[in-house]
Ligand SMILES: Nc1ncnc2c1ncn2[C@@H]1O[C@H](COP(=O)(O)OP(=O)(O)OP(=O)(O)O)[C@@H](O)[C@H]1O
């Protein structure tokens with residue numbers, strides 16, 4: 377473990393797109409740093425336009441970086457040797473639509489240099505695994521978005537890769553499909569593979585990732601295990617009270633005090649107040665007792681991945697709080 | 711080495727399959743066979759010239775429609791891979807960019823060869839039907855036309871490695887015309903008084919492939935007039951021309967590959 381290079385090693389990766397004729401520049405990556413270890417499921421999380429696909433395309437050798445380094449299995453990309461050991465599902469994949477899924481897998485296998493017997497066996501296995509058995513005779517042209525995604529997964533695994541890179545593998549799938557893809561990813565880890573996948577669906581990432589990186593505006597804003605990233609910051613306390621039978625409205629009004637309307641929830645006689653972290657909970661409880669209310673629950677509220685995600689992204693949008701981070705500002709020229 | 715060939719072959723077969731689904735190709739096939747038939751009917755009317763007309767129309771069909779199809783395929787097949795992003799799942803496999811370019815070209819060459827063969831069979835069948843002897847000259851002319859078509863396909867692939875289908879199509883057509891009409895353009899420019907015009911014409915013609923080498927019937931080679939209807943060229947000439955075609959194809963694909971290697975696929 378200690379001697380072998382990380383499976384993916386991205387340092388200060390930068391990319392500026394140039395539109396060929398209008399000479400317009402778009403800074404997509406401003407110094408991405410990511411390190412993916414062997415055998416882990418790594419979630420690459422970020423809002424639309426964060427630079428997830430751009431990073432992945434550089435790793436896959438589809439586009440060239442304009443700065444920084446990216447290595448897979450210790451080899452600087454683009455590397456044919458590295459690509460031999462990885463499987464890739466592109467974002468919104470599209471394949472030759474005149475092929476069947478079996479033919480697509482066969483083509484992928486040929487390009488990986490897999491022998492005919494193994495190609496046949498693996499294609500059969502994988503097509504069954506992604507649940508396309510019944511669609512084997514159809515052309516991909518007739519495939520739905522979700523079926524195309526599954527076909528893409530099957531062709532990506534034809535070389536029994538050590539690393540699987542999936543760009544938005546759950547997009548376009550229904551809840552069952554998403555569950556199946558999550559299970560597939562977990563199964564790949566079970567078999568010792570490394571999985572790097574991008575998504576902006578938080579629950580999917582949180583549920584299966586060993587570690588995640590949150591990217592926004594072309595920079596990594598946070599990295600770590602989901603439970604490390606969240607759960608430490610106590611955001612506040614939720615206090616639930618049962619209001620007195622006599623004049624509950626007055627009691628509710630008094631207890632809510634000058635709390636923001638969004639922090640007050642009331643259903644009939646049950647009042648829930650979301651207090652800030654530094655609020656005086658004891659005082660509130662005392663006041664509640666005076667008013668004849670009964671305490672139902674006092675629960676600390678920790679930050680969820682979603683809160684963190686939203687907060688980190690909000691920070692990016694507010695330049696005053698943007699951390700000067702590792703990246704030199706590359707957009708000066710424009 | 712064999713692995714590299716295997717990958718290119720897989721891409722070539724796939725490209726062949728893709729191209730074989732383009733309906734326009736079948737339209738062109740019908741058109742060319744129809745033109746051959748028409749030539750036969752025309753020949754009937756002009757009595758003595760029947761063989762002449764049938765051969766000329768048949769060969770012109772191979773050369774012209776073969777080349778136009780080559781431009782069409784060369785310009786669109788590469789572009790559509792990028793446009794539809796099917797290329798993403800391909801170049802992310804362990805293949806080199808040049809293998810992709812060569813594989814694509816081989817697939818096109820394969821389908822163009824089938825097309826040229828069908829054109830030729832149609833022509834020969836009609837000649838035979840009319841009882842016209844099939845001379846060695848006709849075989850040589852077909853071989854030369856085939857080389858021309860393959861060269862034009864490489865020209866189209868070269869342009870589409872960096873340009874849009876529309877522009878690539880225009881460039882490739884321009885090069886086809888320039889190459890085809892080299893002797894005529896040269897003759898016209900020599901009569902020009904401006905040395906500047908003469909010089910630029912010479913340079914322009916120098917850097918484009920001499921496609922007229924492949925369609926020499928009715929012209930003169932080394933001062934002697936040649937014709938598929940009579941005294942045609944030697945096999946030496948045919949072989950040299952094949953070598954010339956292969957050299958251009960290799961060179962064009964090499965440059966196309968170098969350009970392709972630097973391209974971003976987004
Ligand atoms: N071909 C391109 N030309 C110019 N700009 C581009 C190009 N592709 C992407 N961009 C820009 O680069 C930035 C990052 O885009 P990217 O596709 O990497 O984001 P993403 O994180 O994958 O987003 P999504 O979740 O929507 O897929 C965006 O601002 C986008 O507009």
Ligand SMILES: [Mg+2]
Nearest residue numbers: 428429430467
């Ligand atoms: Mg994306």
